[in-house]
Amino acid sequence: MATQTVRKPYVRHRSAWWWTKNPRYLLFQVRELTSVFVVAYAFLLLWQLWALRSGPESYDAFLQMWYSRPMVIVNGIILAFALLHSVTWFAATTKVPLFRIHGRPPPVALTIGIYVAIWIVLSLVVAKLLYGVP
Amino acid sequence: MAGAPAPKPASATPPPPPRSVPPPPPKPAVPAPKGSSKTIKLRIGRYRPERSAEPFYQEFTIPYRDDMVVLDALNYIKDRIDPTLAYRWSCRMGICGSCGADVEGSPKLTCALYLKDLRKSPVTIEPLANFAVLKDLIVDIEPFMEKLESVNPYIVRGDEKPIERGEYRQTPEELELYRQQSLCINCMLCYAACPVYGHDEKFLGPAASALALRYEMDSRDQGSEERLAAVATSHGIWQCTFVGECSVVCPKHVDPAGAIQQLKARAATRLMRSMLLPLSTR
Ligand code: SF4
Numbered sequence: 164m165a166t167q168t169v170r171k172p173y174v175r176h177r178s179a180w181w182w183t184k185n186p187r188y189l190l191f192q193v194r195e196l197t198s199v200f201v202v203a204y205a206f207l208l209l210w211q212l213w214a215l216r217s218g219p220e221s222y223d224a225f226l227q228m229w230y231s232r233p234m235v236i237v238n239g240i241i242l243a244f245a246l247l248h249s250v251t252w253f254a255a256t257t258k259v260p261l262f263r264i265h266g267r268p269p270p271v272a273l274t275i276g277i278y279v280a281i282w283i284v285l286s287l288v289v290a291k292l293l294y295g296v297p
Numbered sequence: 298m299a300g301a302p303a304p305k306p307a308s309a310t311p312p313p314p315p316r317s318v319p320p321p322p323p324k325p326a327v328p329a330p331k332g333s334s335k336t337i338k339l340r341i342g343r344y345r346p347e348r349s350a351e352p353f354y355q356e357f358t359i360p361y362r363d364d365m366v367v368l369d370a371l372n373y374i375k376d377r378i379d380p381t382l383a384y385r386w387s388c389r390m391g392i393c394g395s396c397g398a399d400v401e402g403s404p405k406l407t408c409a410l411y412l413k414d415l416r417k418s419p420v421t422i423e424p425l426a427n428f429a430v431l432k433d434l435i436v437d438i439e440p441f442m443e444k445l446e447s448v449n450p451y452i453v454r455g456d457e458k459p460i461e462r463g464e465y466r467q468t469p470e471e472l473e474l475y476r477q478q479s480l481c482i483n484c485m486l487c488y489a490a491c492p493v494y495g496h497d498e499k500f501l502g503p504a505a506s507a508l509a510l511r512y513e514m515d516s517r518d519q520g521s522e523e524r525l526a527a528v529a530t531s532h533g534i535w536q537c538t539f540v541g542e543c544s545v546v547c548p549k550h551v552d553p554a555g556a557i558q559q560l561k562a563r564a565a566t567r568l569m570r571s572m573l574l575p576l577s578t579r
Pocket residue numbers: 480481482483484485486487488503504507543546547548549550551552553
């Protein structure tokens with residue numbers, strides 16, 4: 164009896180909820196989402212510039228809105244997402260060793276430490292330029 | 298011809314059994330695992346293209362011992378319960394890379410996962426995610442093989458030296474530069490874990506990228522130019538969004554996610570250099 168080959172590759176459908184399958188997928192999605200908040204902050208800054216250009220009253224109104232409780236909460240949320248983005252980005256950078264110690268990539272903590280140190284120094288420089296502190 | 302048996306009369310032949318009741322297959326002499334008082338329920342993803350258009354699940358309850366891995370359970374089922382169950386395996390020791398399957402939704406080498414460590418009941422075992430299924434736990438590896446081939450996974454020499462002048466030598470430090478990537482066993486667990494590959498099968502993916510880096514870092518290789526050009530494309534390393542799950546599931550700690558980021562850095566450096574430096578110094 165002749166045998167017949169039946170080759171019918173079956174392509175499965177991926178659930179739209181794949182990112183709930185494990186916490187690392189979820190963290191990845193949240194990290195992607197951080198870009199939305201960074202863009203939102205960019206729009207807030209543009210709004211501020213626009214208010215500044217429209218004269219002192221308009222800028223005062225803007226500042227009043229800026230320091231209102233809802234806005235402080237919005238800024239807090241944006242800050243949280245920006246921090247998450249930065250921290251996960253620093254973790255990602257450890258994947259590319261900048262130098263080697265005895266032929267081996269440096270320890271992850273050392274690389275992250277260097278980046279965080281540079282980050283803090285640059286932030287202090289910016290703070291100094293803007294506000295004259297510390 | 299006194300000893301010759303007399304031909305049997307036709308009427309003595311027993312009637313053939315009715316077609317609808319096939320004789321039970323002979324049980325192979327595989328004993329139940331000794332000292333196995335515990336049982337485990339497995340829910341196995343099956344696909345039999347010659348019988349049904351859709352995959353389905355089938356449950357098996359089997360006795361097991363603490364030293365049995367998932368692959369032992371599959372072998373037990375195939376030997377004792379259902380010989381039609383199809384899956385791949387060879388070495389039983391995490392070397393051949395053929396026994397991968399999704400266990401409870403995460404890609405695992407079935408020869409390296411102990412049944413006693415599985416908490417759920419039933420334990421779901423499915424073919425590796427993101428690949429087309431051919432039969433039961435067997436997936437189509439052809440697209441993966443093509444990706445591996447696409448990265449020139451061999452030492453490319455511009456200046457080939459004659460055999461009499463011996464091999465291309467390497468120091469232990471030079472070997473160390475690519476040793477990690479060279480440990481890949483092509484088990485494809487990283488592809489099953491990669492949501493980008495799950496979204497777009499054209500993506501070069503983790504293991505093929507790690508393989509590219511393995512040759513990029515080899516001091517004997519001179520084919521970097523073409524290899525980087527082959528991987529630094531929109532369906533190549535640049536499609537990676539760095540989920541990082543490939544490195545989590547990799548049983549050989551190849552860190553394919555890291556390999557892709559290193560290739561990105563190399564490709565970006567090469568581009569910058571070609572833009573900034575005069576032709577003669579590139
Ligand atoms: S990189 Fe790791 S998970 Fe991917 S095929 Fe190689 S050994 Fe398997």
